[in-house]
Amino acid sequence: MESKYKTLSALVYDFNYPINQEIDGDITFYKPHLLPLENKILELGAGNGRFLIPFLRYGLKMEALDNSPEMLGLLNQNLIDYNLQTTIHNFDVLKMNFHQEFEAILFTNGFLNLLITQENIYQVLKNSFRALIKDGFVMIDLIYPNIDFKQGQQIQNVFQIHGQDITVTNTFAEINYQNQTTTNIIEYKSEKITEIQNFELTWIEQEQILEILKQIGFSKITFFKRSRHTIIVKAYK
Numbered sequence: 001m002e003s004k005y006k007t008l009s010a011l012v013y014d015f016n017y018p019i020n021q022e023i024d025g026d027i028t029f030y031k032p033h034l035l036p037l038e039n040k041i042l043e044l045g046a047g048n049g050r051f052l053i054p055f056l057r058y059g060l061k062m063e064a065l066d067n068s069p070e071m072l073g074l075l076n077q078n079l080i081d082y083n084l085q086t087t088i089h090n091f092d093v094l095k096m097n098f099h100q101e102f103e104a105i106l107f108t109n110g111f112l113n114l115l116i117t118q119e120n121i122y123q124v125l126k127n128s129f130r131a132l133i134k135d136g137f138v139m140i141d142l143i144y145p146n147i148d149f150k151q152g153q154q155i156q157n158v159f160q161i162h163g164q165d166i167t168v169t170n171t172f173a174e175i176n177y178q179n180q181t182t183t184n185i186i187e188y189k190s191e192k193i194t195e196i197q198n199f200e201l202t203w204i205e206q207e208q209i210l211e212i213l214k215q216i217g218f219s220k221i222t223f224f225k226r227s228r229h230t231i232i233v234k235a236y237k
């Protein structure tokens with residue numbers, strides 16, 4: 001899958017969601033689940049390290065997977081700033097091929113929603129199962145669309161980042177209940193460049209993910225309702 005995060009979108013993400021920034025209290029929520037772990041943990045779509053770096057600072061063996069060179073550039077810079085190091089897996093998650101390596105695999109901040117099709121979701125969960133050691137687990141943020149979504153509605157914001165103004169125009173293009181997808185067209189404009197992010201997201205109902213996880217072989221499946229739009233599911237190998 002092609003990376004959706006380019007120069008401006010990665011910069012804006014890093015500006016809005018810097019290291020340690022909570023999203024719906026996620027870092028605090030994950031702490032009791034992760035702090036006891038002694039083996040390696042993999043964060044899928046680790047991006048700039050917002051979530052990863054606090055856990056590296058707690059001494060966990062967190063590794064990153066991401067396929068956006070721009071996001072990985074920011075992650076490397078943030079690791080240097082915090083005087084930390086880790087292993088970075090720089091490839092598309094659909095190509096993930098680990099075998100019994102990780103005690104936990106994390107789908108943070110809607111990573112699963114980015115996978116677009118049910119086939120991709122199945123494949124990544126199956127590959128995650130194989131990548132886990134015995135008694136390892138996955139934790140997956142499930143994010144649901146805002147039902148106030150109005151087609152054509154636009155929101156514009158201007159961010160001043162490293163001395164340049166970046167205008168972000170987010171257009172809610174479509175919600176498709178049949179395919180369970182939303183599409184936003186997000187334009188990022190600086191004095192020098194314009195980038196368009198065609199942002200398609202899928203959502204998956206609790207019963208659907210429960211069925212898929214069971215089919216793959218996961219057990220002890222628990223759902224945690226986090227907010228109006230977010231549920232986290234934890235499932236063990």
Ligand SMILES: C[S@@+](CC[C@H](N)C(=O)[O-])C[C@H]1O[C@@H](n2cnc3c(N)ncnc32)[C@H](O)[C@@H]1O
Binds near residue numbers: 044045046047050
């Ligand atoms: C919204 S950011 C989240 C960053 C971080 N997990 C957090 O919670 O702040 C999503 C990240 O997933 C990465 N990503 C999206 N699709 C991917 C794929 N198919 N393979 C690997 N990384 C992917 C993007 O490059 C981006 O850095």
